[in-house]
Amino acid sequence: MTNYAHYVHLLTYPSPSWYESVSKIPETEYLDKFRRAIQGKEVSELEELFTSTFDIQGVCCLDVGHVLFGDDYKRAEFLVGVSQLERESGIDAGTELPDHLPNILKLLSVMPNSEIKKEMLESAVKPAVQKMLESFPASNERCNPYKFVFQGLMAQLETEGVVYA
Helix, strand or coil: CCCCHHHHHHCCCCCHHHHHHHHCCCCCHHHHHHHHHHCCCCHHHHHHHHHHHHCCCCCCCCEHHHHHHCCCHHHHHHHHHHHHHHHHHCCCCCCCCCCEHHHHHHHHHHCCCCHHHHHHHHHHHHHHHHHHHHCCCCCCCCCCCHHHHHHHHHHHHHHHHHHHC
């Protein structure tokens, strides 16, 4: 089973303790690339990178429903469904909407393997993460380090899908 908590942490606004916590996450190919790309950066630089990557005019939107449906009514339906699942699972969305990727990853980390989880992975999370990944330039040279986080997450989501095969 994938530990989505690592990705939740990586996709959370950096703080002084964030950097130390990232160093404790087990090694993966993509995480190693991410660590090398952010090595030596001050917390203020990481905050600026996060903001320029994920805020309103950023490179990538972290709201799964928005990525999939835009402002269509289907997003509202998706938000209601995800909100109900999060409430039932004890997930607190905090100040973010229920479809914020870190919130959905928290939900996936506590959900038992079921048809609902399979449907969420296949119909929502994987397609949204793929679109998020595509929002980063194709070249890895001098790219935004968060691209490596999304590459690693996509690899983990693909691995997770094997559970249901």
